[in-house]
Amino acid sequence: MEKVVNEAHRSKFQTLEQFYTSEDLLVFDIETTGFTAEHTALYLIGCAYYKNRQWNICQWFNQDGRSEADILEQFLSFAMNYKYVITYNGDGFDIPYITKKAKAYGMENTLAHMESIDIYKQIRFLKDVLHMENMKQKSVERFLGIHRLDKYSGGDLIKVYQEYVKLPVKTNKQLLLQHNYEDLEGLLDCTSMLAYCKFKAGxxxxxxxxxxxxxxxxxxxxxxxxxxxxxxxxxxxxxxxxxxxxxxxxxxxxxxxxxxxDNYRDYYYLPAEDMAVHKSVASYVDKNYREPAKKETxxxxxxxxxxxxxxxxxxxxxxxxxxxxxxxxxxxxxxxxxxxxxxxxxxxxxxxxxx
Structure with a gap:
């Protein structure tokens, strides 16, 4: 297992302190060799956390293909210090995947004690409002004007990881870490989209x-x-x-x-005046000049x-x-x-x- 810690680059979109106390938040993202936890490997867990007035990024890397349990244990131990876990579509993938892996290894799933804030679920209503093709994280980043160095998708990097385990090449390791690092930085930026949710909420x-x-x-x-x-x-x-x-x-x-x-049955319609009056008043009107009101009259x-x-x-x-x-x-x-x-x-x- 390898542990890598770096500072996150500060951007104008990192405005999480608008919505939450930054020290309570753990932003995380995982890299796996597939979607099904039972049949695939967890090879990288990254998280962003606020400390010493700075967002930092910590990554646990399963560099040898045999350290899955180690990186999971380290992450779950680290996560227990936080109140909220922030993800992008994490309710749909990252959290269930971690939950299944923790159960398989008999570990306590500390994420279960945290409140999940899934940015994707909260902002997906903006797709039509903002005329976006989709609400994938990279699409939201492009909307914000954020440009990545990383050009790969998570799927593209599965083969890169598998090759790295067989033959550790530094450039491949950098590709894997860079992708996860930029996912986390991008997620920090995407949290600025929560302001539209607050706008909608009045x-x-x-x-x-x-x-x-x-x-x-x-x-x-x-x-x-x-x-x-x-x-x-x-x-x-x-x-x-x-x-x-x-x-x-x-x-x-x-x-x-x-x-x-609303209560049209309590009214008469007066065709000559083109108006409705309450029965208590219309009772004094000649019957020839009034008729029971309808909803439309x-x-x-x-x-x-x-x-x-x-x-x-x-x-x-x-x-x-x-x-x-x-x-x-x-x-x-x-x-x-x-x-x-x-x-x-x-x-x-x-x-x-x-x-």
Whole structure:
């Protein structure tokens, strides 16, 4: 067994301290000769950890093909000092693989006592939002503008490892260690993508509103820094964000809309006035001028200024027709002065846009 320790190169995307206490985190990645733990070998375990105000990378290498148990034991012992384990698709591969190997050797699986943070699972919803071909780690790295020296895939390196065990050549060892090292550095960088998850979760404040060319502009302050510029369209609403600032640009509609009541059986529809009134009031209207309201006719009409809320997520809104899915909020003084409602609207629109 060989143990190699190096410092990780610091990059602007290594912003894990935004989300967690760095000293609690263990970032890890494994290299194997296949996917099935029962029939393949574990030849390299790498982890990144924070110590002395610096991210460091430790690698345990099964250099002779016979040290699998040794590197596993060393890693599991090291891992017991941490609260969280961070991986990229580790819930699907790395952790189950380690779990099976630990069981086979009768070792305590210390990962079982840690909370798993699988970056892939948390950010995969961004594939369509960011127009990405896939959400593999290398694809996310390219999105962030990160360029590797390593040009190999894990599958490519299986043969390199097998050749190294037979004939230890330094350049092959460097290829194996470099690939795992860059996987870990890249994973540290990919954690910056969690800021989009926080954005979707509504970690923001409405700082200002203004009207520009018949559009209502929300200026937002974000709690977490977005690593790359984001622009999304949601119907005619435009959302942009970068670093710790974002905007919602919503068109203002000047028209007559309808507010539909839910309990239509309690209303009469007055065709001459094209409106619904409650039965307690309509009982005084001549029967010839009223009819039982239907879902489609149980409404009041209102002229005013409106913005779309897409659906009825914030308030029971106005619609153009009963069958329409799009719902609108009237821009009344009470709405525009209600900070809680404005925050609710901003969070609702961003959640829908990122879903």
């Amino acid at each position: 970690c923001l404040l409405v700082r200002k509103m203004s009207v520009r060319q018949n559009r209502l502009l929300f200026s937002l302050e974000l709690e977490y820094q977005l690593p790359k510029r984001l622009t999304i369209g949601l119907n005619d609403i435009i959302i942009t964000g970068f670093q710790k600032e974002a905007t919602i640009n919503a068109p203002i509609y000047t028209e007559e809309l309808k507010f539909f009541f 149980c409404y009041l009409r209102k002229k005013g200024y409106f913005i779309s809320q897409i659906d009825d997520g914030i308030l029971s809104g106005y619609k153009r027709d009963y069958e329409d899915k799009e719902s609108f909020i009237e821009l009344t003084d009470s709405f525009l002065q209600d900070l809680d409602l404005l925050h609710a609207y901003a969070r609702h629109i961003i959640r829908l846009a990122l879903s």
